[in-house]
Amino acid sequence: MFSHRKWAAAVLGTIVLIGAGAWAAHADEDPSEPAGQEFSIGPASAREVGEAGTMLFPVFASARDDQVAKGEPDFLAYCIEMDVRARFNVDVELAEWSQFPGENEFAGNRKVQEKVGWIIQNSYPAVDLAELSERAGIDRLTAAEAIAGTQYAIWHFTDGERRQLRPNAADLRTYLTGEANIGLPEQEVRPTVRVEVSEGANRELGKPIGPFVVESSVEPITVTTDAEADLIDGAGEPLDAENVGSGTEIFLDIHDGVGPGSANILARVDAAQASGSILKVPSSAPKFTHAQTLILVTPGTVTARDSVEISWTFMKFPTVVEPVTPAIEQQECAGPGDSPGVDLRPAETRGVDYEFSPAAILPGAVVDVTAVPREGFELAPAPGWEISADGTAVTEIRLPEPECPAEESPPPPQAPPAQEPAERATPGQLPEDEHELPDTGTPSLGLVALSAALGIGGIAALIVVRHHRSS
Secondary structure (H helix, E strand, O other): OOHHHOOOEEEEOOOOOOHHHHHHOOOOOOOOOOOOOOEEEOOHHHOEEOOOOOEEEEEEOOOHHHOOOOOOOOEEEEEOOOOOOOOOOEEEEEEOHHHOOOOOOOOOOHHHHHHHHHHHHOOOOOOOHHHHHHHHOOOOOOHHHHHHHHHHHHHHHHOOOOOOOOHHHHHHHHHHHOOOOOOOOHHHHOOOEEEEEEEEEEOEOOOOEEEEEEEEOOOOEEEEEOOOEEEEOOOOOEOOOOOEOOOEEEEEEEOOOOOOEEEEEEEEEEEEEOOOOEEEOOOOOOOOOOOOOEEEOOOOEEEEEEEEEEEEEOOOOOEEEOOOOOEEEEOOOOOOOOOOOEEEEOOOOOOEEEEOOHHHOOOOOEEEEEEEEOOOEEEOOOOOOEEOOOOOEEEEEEOOOOOOOOOOOOOOOOOOOOOOOOOOOOOOOOOOOOOOOOOOOOHHHHHHHHHHHHHHHHHHHHHHHHHHHHO
8 A cells, every 4th residue: 555655766966967057058978978878767667676565666877668578677766756757667867866846854954865865875875774674673674664664764854753663674774764874975976076166267279268166076087178178287298088087177288270160078987876866857748747756775877977068269469559758747836835746637548547646646756556457458568667567567667756945034133333433632622634534434425515705705705895995
């Protein structure tokens, strides 16, 4: 009565197509490679039956129509959805844990996923019955008991199932869900491989194209390309393309004569272990989204691959320009004693920006000015400029001191010259030369008066003489 619960779990992983969504973002596979591994669930007759309505599902590494009649399955799988109807004879899709289509605790619950991952790596049939019996401390454990104990241990985490089991199956469930189960992350359960173009990768001819990075939980990684190019490492050395380590940066050294184009880079891990991958099973009726999802439990090998496309163009040569020294603007003096300011006016130069500290613009200061080329431009040497290793240019500009005249101060007040007192004559004392008049300080007025007096006297005497002669 539990036949609809009996599925075992699906292809998880990295191992082949990485899911349709991931492949939609990447390029097609290398044409020399097969189109992609196909998987299918075989007929119910190929299943391995366990106790309490459990089973191991038969999984074939081929499409349903290509299954070999009555052949042995390539893998076995447990169910990770207890209450979803199971299907046989149907093509299925390998997927990662994150692509689980169900709604139970396996969906997005990392802890539950890792607990289930540990179970499928540490129980039957990944571990043989004798070894498992010893680990779990169970005597004479049968395959049917091991299948039941393992399936119900998985459902314990995914669906909270607590059904009563027969002693050996119940003891195995207790062991698989107990302290021994420390969980296993997806990358330790199943291999993954990724290839991505690095941010800022070069896409111009003239130097290596790339880098792109490959990463995988399994090594070595094989890397191929359909470009007319050699694979080289970051040092420009040829790369051993069949023995690439995870995290390696890879470049394409495009052959001479090859113009603009694009190429696919394919990263592949051969003989990858499929155990731990989930299998997405389509529904048999449109009203349901999917049938019971399985998780692979037995070791097997498939090819994990991922690819990415990168394109390139001709190199774009930059426009070469010369930096121009900024102009100095000195303010005019408003008058004696003024302190006018000074400023720098960068020239508008096509493709160049000028940088300097506004706080450094002071009279008499030395200012460093940096010319920075814009994208698509390159600076050429110019007088007074020094080209730096980063493509910028630097010059020093000395700002002038103000040249205003000094402010004139008024002259200090001066005392009038001292006057010496005139020498007084002693009464009755005559000058040393009696014909000279004493120096009174006004010699001109004295002489005029004396002359006038002499003239008048002479005239008067002449009149008297003429009067006597006439009489």
